[in-house]
Amino acid sequence: MKNTIAADLEWSSLAQKALNGECLTVEEGLAVLNAHNDEILPLMQAAFNVRKHYYGKKVKLNMIINAKSGLCPEDCGYCSQSIVSTAPVQKYTLLDKDTLLAGAREAMARQAGTYCIVAAGKGPTEKELDQVVDAVREIRETMPLKICACLGILKDGQAERLSEAGVHRYNHNLNTSKANYPSITTTHTYDQRVETVEKVKSHGMSPCSGVIIGMGETNHEIVEMAYALRELDADSIPINFLNAIPGTPLEKSGRTSAMKALKVLALFRFICPSKEIRVAGGREVNLRTLQPLSLYAANSLFVGDYLTTAGQDISADHHIIEDLGFEIELNAL
Numbered sequence: 001m002k003n004t005i006a007a008d009l010e011w012s013s014l015a016q017k018a019l020n021g022e023c024l025t026v027e028e029g030l031a032v033l034n035a036h037n038d039e040i041l042p043l044m045q046a047a048f049n050v051r052k053h054y055y056g057k058k059v060k061l062n063m064i065i066n067a068k069s070g071l072c073p074e075d076c077g078y079c080s081q082s083i084v085s086t087a088p089v090q091k092y093t094l095l096d097k098d099t100l101l102a103g104a105r106e107a108m109a110r111q112a113g114t115y116c117i118v119a120a121g122k123g124p125t126e127k128e129l130d131q132v133v134d135a136v137r138e139i140r141e142t143m144p145l146k147i148c149a150c151l152g153i154l155k156d157g158q159a160e161r162l163s164e165a166g167v168h169r170y171n172h173n174l175n176t177s178k179a180n181y182p183s184i185t186t187t188h189t190y191d192q193r194v195e196t197v198e199k200v201k202s203h204g205m206s207p208c209s210g211v212i213i214g215m216g217e218t219n220h221e222i223v224e225m226a227y228a229l230r231e232l233d234a235d236s237i238p239i240n241f242l243n244a245i246p247g248t249p250l251e252k253s254g255r256t257s258a259m260k261a262l263k264v265l266a267l268f269r270f271i272c273p274s275k276e277i278r279v280a281g282g283r284e285v286n287l288r289t290l291q292p293l294s295l296y297a298a299n300s301l302f303v304g305d306y307l308t309t310a311g312q313d314i315s316a317d318h319h320i321i322e323d324l325g326f327e328i329e330l331n332a333l
C-alpha cells in the first residue's frame with residue numbers, strides 16, 4: 001500500500017487530469033478500482049474536486065414511475081419483469097393519463113426535478129407511444145418538470161414524436177460491457193442499445209445511459225463501460241448496483257461492497273467528469289451506511305421506489321443532502 005501522502009497526490013493528479021479534459025488510462029482506471037480501502041477518503045476528495053467544479057454542492061433528484069410492469073418478452077438476467085423471471089412482480093399494461101399525471105405531482109412534492117416514465121418491454125407500440133405523448137404534453141403544460149422517458153428500443157419515427165411532445169431526456173442503459181452483454185441478455189444486443197442512444201441524440205433529446213455493477217463483469221470491463229459512455233457522450237449516467245432479486249437468473253449474485261461502489265462512482269466521475277453521475281438502483285442495499293459518501297462523486301439520485309424494489313423514505317434522502325451541507329437542485333436537466 002502506498003503511504004497516505006503518495007495516495008493523495010495520485011488521486012489529486014487524476015482529478016487534475018479529468019479537469020484538464022484528459023481521459024484516464026486503463027491502468028489509472030484500474031488503480032482507482034483497486035485502491036486500498038484506507039485510501040477511500042483521499043480518493044473521494046479527489047472525485048469531489050471534479051464534481052464541485054461542475055456541479056458545486058447541488059444534488060439533482062429524479063423520480064421513477066413504473067408505467068408498464070412485467071409482461072416483458074426479453075430475458076435480461078437482472079430484471080424481475082422479464083419472461084425468464086419468476087419473481088412475483090405486479091403485471092399491468094400502460095398506466096392511464098391520470099395516473100401518470102398523479103405521479104408527476106408526486107415527483108414535484110418530493111422536489112424531484114425530473115420525472116422518469118419507464119415502461120417494461122423491448123420497445124413501445126404506437127398505441128403506447130400515443131398514450132405517453134398525450135401524458136407528457138399535459139405534464140409539460142402544467143408542471144415545471146423535466147421528463148425522461150425509458151421505453152426501450154425505439155422504432156423509426158418514435159424518437160421524433162417523443163422529442164416533439166417535450167420529452168427532454170431518453171434513458172437507455174448500456175448496462176454492462178459489450179463482452180459481458182451476451183451473458184446477461186440474449187434477446188437483444190449491446191449494439192442495438194448503442195443505436196437507440198444514437199437515435200435519441202440525433203432527434204434532440206438528451207441521452208441518458210448507464211450501467212449495472214455486479215453482474216459478473218471484471219474491473220477492466222468496468223473501465224471499458226466508462227470509456228463507452230464517454231464515447232457515447234451520455235449527458236446523464238445512472239450507476240446502478242445490482243440488487244439481486246430472488247427469481248431472476250442473477251439471484252445468486254452477491255452484493256457489491258460499499259467501498260467498491262464508491263470507487264466505481266469515483267472512476268465514472270474521473271472518466272466522464274462533466275456529466276450527471278447518478279447513484280441509482282441498489283444504492284440502499286450495496287452502499288448501505290456509506291450512502292452519503294457517494295454524493296462526493298455523484299451529483300444525482302433517484303428518490304422513492306425503483307421499478308420493482310423499494311427505495312428508502314424520501315426524508316432519509318433529504319436528510320443526507322442536508323447533513324452533508326449540499327442542496328437540492330430544482331429544474332435541472
Ligand code: SF4
Pocket residue numbers: 072073074075076079080081082083119120121122152
Ligand atoms: S430490463 Fe427492460 S427489456 Fe430487459 S427484461 Fe426488464 S423490462 Fe424487459
